[in-house]
Amino acid sequence: MTAKQELRENLEFLPKFDNNDLITAIAQDATTGQVLMVAYMNREALDETIRTGYGTYFSRSRGKLWRKGEESGHRQKVEQILVDCDQDCLILKVAVDAGQCHVGYQSCFYRALKDPADNKLQFIADKVYDPKQACEK
Amino acid sequence: MTAKQELRENLEFLPKFDNNDLITAIAQDATTGQVLMVAYMNREALDETIRTGYGTYFSRSRGKLWRKGEESGHRQKVEQILVDCDQDCLILKVAVDAGQCHVGYQSCFYRALKDPADNKLQFIADKVYDPKQACEK
Numbered sequence: 001m002t003a004k005q006e007l008r009e010n011l012e013f014l015p016k017f018d019n020n021d022l023i024t025a026i027a028q029d030a031t032t033g034q035v036l037m038v039a040y041m042n043r044e045a046l047d048e049t050i051r052t053g054y055g056t057y058f059s060r061s062r063g064k065l066w067r068k069g070e071e072s073g074h075r076q077k078v079e080q081i082l083v084d085c086d087q088d089c090l091i092l093k094v095a096v097d098a099g100q101c102h103v104g105y106q107s108c109f110y111r112a113l114k115d116p117a118d119n120k121l122q123f124i125a126d127k128v129y130d131p132k133q134a135c136e137k
Numbered sequence: 138m139t140a141k142q143e144l145r146e147n148l149e150f151l152p153k154f155d156n157n158d159l160i161t162a163i164a165q166d167a168t169t170g171q172v173l174m175v176a177y178m179n180r181e182a183l184d185e186t187i188r189t190g191y192g193t194y195f196s197r198s199r200g201k202l203w204r205k206g207e208e209s210g211h212r213q214k215v216e217q218i219l220v221d222c223d224q225d226c227l228i229l230k231v232a233v234d235a236g237q238c239h240v241g242y243q244s245c246f247y248r249a250l251k252d253p254a255d256n257k258l259q260f261i262a263d264k265v266y267d268p269k270q271a272c273e274k
Contacts, residue, residue, distance in 0.1 A: 008240045011248070013256040024161060026172060033170025035163060038226045050253040083258065084245040085238055089175045091246050101222055103145045108221040109228050111148070116187040119150040121220065 008085045015046065016088040020060075023090060027055055027068075027100070030079045030093035036100040037108040039066070041090070053078050055092055074099050099129035145222045152183065153225040157197075160227060164192055164205075164237070167216045167230040173237040174245040176203070178227070190215050192229055211236050236266035 007014065017023050022040040029036055039057040041049065045065055048056040055076030059066035069075030076094035083090055101108040104127035114122040144151065154160050159177040166173055176194040178186065182202055185193040192213030196203035206212030213231035220227055238245040241264035251259035 011251075011258040011260075013250055013258050024175060026163060026175070028172060035165060035172065035228055038161060038163070038221065050250070081250040081253075082246040082261070083248055083250070084175065085240045085242075085247070086245075089245075091172055103222045105222075108223075108226075109219040110222070111220055113150055113187070113218040113220070114148075116218075121148040121150050123148075124219070 004086075007087055013083065014087055015083065015090065016086065017043065018088070022058060022060070023088060025055075025057065025090045025092055027076055027092045027094050030095055034107055035109060036076075036094070036096065036106070039068075046090075049078060049092070050081070055094055072099070072102070073097075076100070102131055103127075104129055104131040141223075144224055150220065151224055152220065152227065153223065154180065155225070159195060159197070160225060162192075162194065162227040162229055164213055164229045164231050167232055171244055172246060173213075173231070173233065173243070176205075183227075186215060186229070187218070192231055209236075209239070210234075213237070239268055240264075241266055241268040 015023050021042050024038060025041050026038050027036045040060060042058040045056045045058045055068040055078055057066045057068060074097060076096055078092050078094055080093040081090055098106060100106055105125050106128050110123060110125040111121040112124045114120045152160050158179050161175060162178050163175050164173045177197060179195040182193045182195045192205040192215055194203045194205060211234060213233055215229050215231055217230040218227055235243060237243055242262050243265050247260060247262040248258040249261045251257045
């Protein structure tokens with residue numbers, strides 16, 4: 001069995017961080033299946049997420065740990081952590097209240113491609129809170 | 138309105154490719170909400186996805202376009218393309234048959250962290266096809 005095959009079949013958690021020491025993490029609503037956001041974790045953020053049970057990321061723009069919801073209150077209670085075949089991507093199944101995106105929507109994915117030929121988007125969701133009241137990004 | 142705010146509120150599709158000219162793309166089952174895989178697209182892969190309506194990625198390991206399912210037959214019919222607030226991540230809502238992961242599972246996320254203290258995983262799915270019959274990676 002090659003090292004790659006072993007990584008795919010074994011039960012050791014060996015998350016693969018990229019050249020920037022980060023791994024991609026998808027936060028997915030554990031109840032509805034909605035993808036809420038995609039962010040990045042360094043080893044410290046992952047360790048803290050596991051230890052505390054709350055989604056913690058590494059903010060690339062601010063260059064430091066980002067405890068999701070620390071300022072806005074919209075924390076993510078982690079119910080399960082999934083890893084993909086090559087162990088270079090994680091899914092956090094999370095329990096959340098309303099409003100996970102700092103723009104005011106439940107999910108960061110509030111727009112969809114409408115007219116590909118014209119590169120036009122359309123809103124596919126309504127805001128669920130006023131981001132001016134709780135801005136964390 | 139700042140450029141960042143504008144990016145978040147407007148309806149122009151302006152996908153932001155990273156330093157490697159790639160954007161992260163999540164393939165999500167349009168019916169069940171299951172996240173199937175995470176891959177990367179360059180501009181060409183995204184354009185081809187939009188034009189053909191089938192998930193096309195850029196394989197970082199092989200350094201070329203990866204028409205998902207071209208060899209295995211497990212193609213992804215794209216029903217909708219979502220973009221996140223900063224336009225640096227996409228979700229493809231796709232219709233698929235069984236077996237999206239080249240290891241043999243429906244999703245690449247077939248393992249979950251079981252015992253964080255011991256870094257142990259557990260399988261959370263059964264294989265749905267024999268990857269030896271259709272290996273594309």
